[in-house]
Amino acid sequence: MQHRISEHTQGLMVCERAIKRQFEISEQELLEGETGNLDPLQEQQHEVVPGMINKYGNRVLCLMTAECASYCRFCTRRRLVSDLESGRIDFSHIDEWVRYLRQHPEVREVILSGGDPFIVEDRLFDYALDEISAVSSVKVIRIGTRAPVTDPALVNSNKLQAIRRVEQPVYVGIHFEHPSEITKPTIGAIKGLRCAEAILYSQTVFLSGVNDDFQTLHDLFTGLVEIGVRPYYIYRCDPIPGAAHFRVDLDKERRIVSELRRSLSGLAFPTYVIDAPDGSGKIPVPLEFWDTNTSVYTDFEGKKHDTK
Numbered sequence: 001m002q003h004r005i006s007e008h009t010q011g012l013m014v015c016e017r018a019i020k021r022q023f024e025i026s027e028q029e030l031l032e033g034e035t036g037n038l039d040p041l042q043e044q045q046h047e048v049v050p051g052m053i054n055k056y057g058n059r060v061l062c063l064m065t066a067e068c069a070s071y072c073r074f075c076t077r078r079r080l081v082s083d084l085e086s087g088r089i090d091f092s093h094i095d096e097w098v099r100y101l102r103q104h105p106e107v108r109e110v111i112l113s114g115g116d117p118f119i120v121e122d123r124l125f126d127y128a129l130d131e132i133s134a135v136s137s138v139k140v141i142r143i144g145t146r147a148p149v150t151d152p153a154l155v156n157s158n159k160l161q162a163i164r165r166v167e168q169p170v171y172v173g174i175h176f177e178h179p180s181e182i183t184k185p186t187i188g189a190i191k192g193l194r195c196a197e198a199i200l201y202s203q204t205v206f207l208s209g210v211n212d213d214f215q216t217l218h219d220l221f222t223g224l225v226e227i228g229v230r231p232y233y234i235y236r237c238d239p240i241p242g243a244a245h246f247r248v249d250l251d252k253e254r255r256i257v258s259e260l261r262r263s264l265s266g267l268a269f270p271t272y273v274i275d276a277p278d279g280s281g282k283i284p285v286p287l288e289f290w291d292t293n294t295s296v297y298t299d300f301e302g303k304k305h306d307t308k
């Protein structure tokens with residue numbers, strides 16, 4: 001994965017080491033190298049047309065671009081993110097997606113992701129939203145992004161208008177890792193999205209040295225609710241090559257999340273999940289309130305996995 005850090009992110013890195021750690025290439029990453037499973041969610045084998053992944057039947061993932069404003073060193077899609085040649089999407093890809101959606105009315109939810117959909121040119125973004133929302137069997141549109149954090153200026157008025165035009169509910173999932181990411185420009189982007197009638201939620205990855213302590217996550221989730229973003233998921237970091245140094249001990253994560261459950265309101269508390277390595281889905285991790293054996297879990301397809 002290439003190295004790129006937006007000017008906005010560079011500004012955040014100056015005063016917050018936890019943000020620097022997310023974007024700077026570390027010695028550990030270089031030592032770990034790129035060998036191993038680059039597609040832990042098994043997306044490639046579920047690609048039904050170029051750029052569109054259908055793993056679950058009732059919802060599809062559309063990869064709008066391989067580009068992001070800043071590249072996170074723990075990115076689950078590092079197999080394709082920053083590869084601007086093979087990840088290039090144009091109008092003809094969107095036409096193919098729409099054809100697929102018309103042939104598959106059982107797909108009710110479309111998730112636009114990438115890379116970052118907010119970095120694509122406005123014309124392509126408009127076209128994707130207009131064409132996909134015109135398919136009557138599509139009932140929900142979701143956009144996964146980190147732009148409000150890494151480069152809030154990408155959330156521009158053209159894109160907001162395109163979101164506002166969509167009749168279906170548009171859910172925007174924003175990737176946040178640390179309370180210092182909630183800056184004035186980020187709050188401005190969030191306000192714009194709320195004015196465009198988007199419904200906002202957050203996703204967070206547990207990261208060693210970034211947010212693996214109670215207070216940081218407490219401040220993050222409280223801060224998010226207060227700006228109108230509902231904390232949705234906190235994930236265990238996927239076993240990506242080059243990102244092992246970001247993985248937190250499972251027992252430590254459970255301890256922190258159990259403590260969060262005690263102190264946060266239900267609204268501010270996200271679901272803590274592990275992504276099954278066979279790509280079958282997100283399995284909720286039991287908290288410390290129950291006596292359970294957490295060394296092994298069973299995925300949605302009945303397969304057992306070791307958590308260590």
Ligand code: SF4
Pocket residue numbers: 067068070071072074075076077081114115116145146175
């Ligand atoms: S913004 Fe998302 S897609 Fe882009 S590098 Fe970060 S985690 Fe990966």
